[in-house]
Amino acid sequence: MKQVDIVIIGGGPAGLAAAVAAYDSGVRDVLILERDEQLGGILNQCIHNGFGLHTFKEELTGPEYADRFITQVRDRSVPYLLNTMVMDITPDRVVTAVNRTDGVLQIQAKAVILAMGCRERPRGALNIPGYRPAGIFSAGTAQRLVNIEGYLPGKEVVILGSGDIGLIMARRMTLEGARVKLVAELMPYSGGLKRNIVQCLDDYGIPLRLSHTVVDIEGKEHITAVTIAKVGADRKPIPGTEERYACDTLLLSCGLIPENELSTAAGVTLSPVTNGPVVNESLETNLPGVFACGNVLHVHDLVDYVSEEAAKAGAAAAHYVKRALPDGCDREITLKPEGGVRYTVPATIRPDRVSDQVTVRFRVGEVYRNAFVSVYFDDTRILHKKKRVLAPGEMEQVILTKESLDQYPSLQTITLKIE
Incomplete structure (x- = not known):
């Protein structure tokens, strides 16, 4: 059985960004498994422009955006297997895959990143x-x-x-x-x-x-x-x-459906709203060492946010592999969506593992005009931000700082609502 530090399932924008971030975080033994014949995922057929404005500060087509990350992966000599279908993941991170060259592969990973994307309804x-x-x-x-x-x-x-x-x-x-x-x-x-x-x-x-x-x-x-x-x-x-x-x-x-058949078989807990894994602030699922990012986690509106989120998952997986996480992280804060907020990613936050800030992404259930996004720490409102328009088609986010979390040492619930 092959031993690998981090196995990334999916070579689309999420998997590529996670691989680059994991490598740059000090873990060199990374392997990408991609079922298609080339890296890049769905971006290869998205020849329209509009990609990359957040990530690269310029407007790119889908293939151009994918090529930027493919180049970064190749510059770091991160290995990848194409035309390789992952058949199974066990709770202890044994990945079974198959391709025509190697036959059946079994890989014991120290960490697994789920980046399988989504499919159409x-x-x-x-x-x-x-x-x-x-x-x-x-x-x-x-x-x-x-x-x-x-x-x-x-x-x-x-x-x-x-x-x-x-x-x-x-x-x-x-x-x-x-x-x-x-x-x-x-x-x-x-x-x-x-x-x-x-x-x-x-x-x-x-x-x-x-x-x-x-x-x-x-x-x-x-x-x-x-x-x-x-x-x-x-x-x-x-x-x-x-x-x-x-x-x-x-x-x-x-509509799009996250590809979570492998996740379900492995025992990953899924959200009934997003059909994606329930994750904490490190984008880690209920299975230790199994992380999720991109459209397999929740459907994004911009690929730039996919890359940003995947980079966080890659860095978190690297820290997990290196055991570079602080001890005594038992306290967990629950995020509660209310009043028009359909879900939040992450669903829980362990404040001891927040280094600087946490980006909480969410979607609303209907169109709101001149409404407020409010965040409550237990019963105390700490954010009341006016938004001219909130729509289900556009993902929203709020940023919680470690400083604000530390000011409430007994905090149990963070509530997001539209008011």
Whole structure:
């Protein structure tokens, strides 16, 4: 059995940033396992710009952003295995993987970083009536077909769901000569970034129909039309509001699901809200030495935040391997989301292990205007920050300093709420 200090599962933006940070934190024995044929993950098919403004202070395309981190990994001679599928992780960090060159591999790791990313929600999870004709794609699949494979899925397009990938593909399909008739969104608000709504829909005259969904798909061999209808507050279609659109392509952009089958099998506790691991301030799961970062932890809106979070996980894993953590860290503070805050990452904080500050990321459950993000230390409000707009499609954050935590030595609960 091969012995490795840190095994990173996933060679996308999270895995790459974690590897660089672990190496720079003094642990040289790092191995990346990637199931695809190249490093970079989903960024390889994201040829639009808008990446890197926070990390590199310049606007990059997805492949350019990925290449920056791939170069850093190669400059440090961090080894990686491509076309390698991880089959199992045990609670004591034995990783079983398989590829065509080495066959079955068993690796005993001192620390494991989960960076598997996420997948799109399929049609089968949406309960749309109709046959199962050709011409229905997830937005990410269509993105790969257009940007990497060089195929155009269709010419008359309807998009269900206003996630960022769906918005970006509305623009991409338009630029390739297709006609995008509309984007329908079940919720009364968009699931994507405001800038993508403006740049991908408004700039091209593509209508966004909020509180609408697809209620019927026509066609047996190939899709010929869809029917959309307005939905009420209960998210159920309202009779009499149906509209029919002839089309040859339906793209689905209805949410992302963190890839946590390996995590679940290993015994990692998952959040029912994010479907990602429950982690502490070091991004460590309930299994000692198993860390999580990126979209496998919770779905991010910006890859820059993925890299920032992954770097923290990589450094924390390195400290774990080197046993460079202070003793006597039994006290744990629980973070409690309330009043419109859906979840927080991390879910707990051990103040003795906070060196400088903790970034707490969260999402809200609906659109708020001119509201306040409030943080309570037990019953004492220590932060009351006004926000002009809060939306589910955009991740928010607050920063808690070690100094503020140390001022409350008996603190048990930190509550985040919208007021």
